[in-house]
Amino acid sequence: MKHAIALSGVTKRFGAVEAVRDVSFALSPGAVALVGHNGAGKTTMMKMMLGLIRPTQGTVSVLGENPAAGQFQARRRLGYLPENVSFNAALTGRETLAFYARLKGEPVRQSLDLLDKVGLGAAASRRVGTYSKGMRQRLGLAQALIGQPAVLLLDEPTTGLDPALRLSFYEIVRELAAGGATVLLSSHALSELEERAERVIIMDRGRMVADGSLDELRRIARLPVRLRMRTADGQPAAAGLGPGRPAGDGAFEYEVQPERKMETLGSLLCGGCPPADLDVIPPSLDELYAHFLRERQSAA
Amino acid sequence: MTTIAIMAGKEIQEGLRNRWVLATTLLMAGLALALTFLGSAPTGSVGVRALDVVIVSLSSLTIFLLPLIALLISHDAIVGEMERGTMLLLLSYPVARWQVVLGKFFGHLAILAFATLLGYGAAAVALLATGAAIDAASWIAFAAMIASSVALGAVFIALGYLVSALAGNRGTAAGVCIGIWLALVLIYDMALLGLLVVDQGRVISGAALDTLLLLNPTDVYRLVNLAGFANVSAFSGMAGLAGGAALGPTTLVAALALWTVLPLGLASLSFSRREL
Numbered sequence: 001m002k003h004a005i006a007l008s009g010v011t012k013r014f015g016a017v018e019a020v021r022d023v024s025f026a027l028s029p030g031a032v033a034l035v036g037h038n039g040a041g042k043t044t045m046m047k048m049m050l051g052l053i054r055p056t057q058g059t060v061s062v063l064g065e066n067p068a069a070g071q072f073q074a075r076r077r078l079g080y081l082p083e084n085v086s087f088n089a090a091l092t093g094r095e096t097l098a099f100y101a102r103l104k105g106e107p108v109r110q111s112l113d114l115l116d117k118v119g120l121g122a123a124a125s126r127r128v129g130t131y132s133k134g135m136r137q138r139l140g141l142a143q144a145l146i147g148q149p150a151v152l153l154l155d156e157p158t159t160g161l162d163p164a165l166r167l168s169f170y171e172i173v174r175e176l177a178a179g180g181a182t183v184l185l186s187s188h189a190l191s192e193l194e195e196r197a198e199r200v201i202i203m204d205r206g207r208m209v210a211d212g213s214l215d216e217l218r219r220i221a222r223l224p225v226r227l228r229m230r231t232a233d234g235q236p237a238a239a240g241l242g243p244g245r246p247a248g249d250g251a252f253e254y255e256v257q258p259e260r261k262m263e264t265l266g267s268l269l270c271g272g273c274p275p276a277d278l279d280v281i282p283p284s285l286d287e288l289y290a291h292f293l294r295e296r297q298s299a300a
Numbered sequence: 301m302t303t304i305a306i307m308a309g310k311e312i313q314e315g316l317r318n319r320w321v322l323a324t325t326l327l328m329a330g331l332a333l334a335l336t337f338l339g340s341a342p343t344g345s346v347g348v349r350a351l352d353v354v355i356v357s358l359s360s361l362t363i364f365l366l367p368l369i370a371l372l373i374s375h376d377a378i379v380g381e382m383e384r385g386t387m388l389l390l391l392s393y394p395v396a397r398w399q400v401v402l403g404k405f406f407g408h409l410a411i412l413a414f415a416t417l418l419g420y421g422a423a424a425v426a427l428l429a430t431g432a433a434i435d436a437a438s439w440i441a442f443a444a445m446i447a448s449s450v451a452l453g454a455v456f457i458a459l460g461y462l463v464s465a466l467a468g469n470r471g472t473a474a475g476v477c478i479g480i481w482l483a484l485v486l487i488y489d490m491a492l493l494g495l496l497v498v499d500q501g502r503v504i505s506g507a508a509l510d511t512l513l514l515l516n517p518t519d520v521y522r523l524v525n526l527a528g529f530a531n532v533s534a535f536s537g538m539a540g541l542a543g544g545a546a547l548g549p550t551t552l553v554a555a556l557a558l559w560t561v562l563p564l565g566l567a568s569l570s571f572s573r574r575e576l
Binding site for chain 2: 047050051052053054070072073075076078080082084085086087088090091095099100102103104105140143153
């Protein structure tokens, strides 16, 4: 088995709506971000990986199994966090997690430690019905982590989490990915995923429009790099950079084509009047995302 | 097997937690005791009646009540969990869909069996406490009544699942289940009776009547209890029917089993095909 998850030529139609159109990719261990607007097909793809819905065309394989054919043993090594996770309100957090651990055939006691890991230790014996949205999300995360899964499918995992828990969440994801797990994250919060995903897949209306590491996407997109600079005299910098845009606090911002970045930096720093402060800002995932969507629309 | 047991265990745990078990048991016990002590009030005397008469009253109660309770807890089992979103997570676990259906079935059946045994058992205990003399044959009939009541519950739980697996939303499932209850518990017998009166035995033979009775699980239940035991049928006014019917206990039990297995199998099948 080479890839944890492989999709080839997958199309999913709901009546007249094509939710996913001819998508192919294969995922190896590491953290992968699935990016796209609402209705781009992210949740639909995850459901196909789980065998909850069957592809209209193409094949999906997860840990060497075909989920559409009803094979489910691979799900023992898979964790899933749905977008709007919900639990039976009558049971406590501990009972809920114990139930899911038993279903996976994992030791219950060990799995209950996950409640502490997501910060629910104190609320473990309260009914899930009394939990806030964020606490339910944490319980959802805890159940997805039961039994050190080899594949994690996380649909909008950080909605409702406070900033501190967001950080510890990404720390958990990093640990799992470093341990050889394949983690597929979907999110709207692109800036969050930026330095955390080794690979980004951008979806638009069911089609895959880009796939690669952030650096690869930047190379393909050829978006300008921004230089934010403050000179000693508070005046716009020397010629060759254009007029510049005031960026507040006496700083100016310039856009430079990526291939001219080092050349420009060299002449700035080694020139007669070096800047007092200089930031180099590569295009963010937000900008890349917007770029790829624009490109698709102009092509269509 | 373990998966089914885990599912059933959770169902029972939830039933205990949200007071389903308590409410059902109290309702059954309350009605059973009321029937035992006040059942003969219209005849002018209030007191405890012999167990055979209690069996007749309780099985008439069961025919109305148990299907209703069974449909109430089962109509929501699949479509409700889908609507609340808990099914999505459950099916991401290493569980086959037929295991979900069977696990829920055994859990719900356990709740129903517990309530029936305790509720109706209370009536028998109350009868004993007043010092009534009860012979062995009556005890056997009473045990058969409880067992067949649970079997009738199983039939309607299975029917409820089938509706739940097919229905698009909870409201539809509830509506269809009320329809099933009305049709099988009330309308079917009235229509059958009307048909027999109009027919006057010209077209409908004994065999045809047997078939018609087997097509309704509540009639099968009625035959098991009201006509199956000689000392009970004397009170129930079913002795005539029992004498004419060629349906032995094996056929009746097989009919109830089929009425459970068939809807349950269809429910699993349609749930397996469903996308969510």
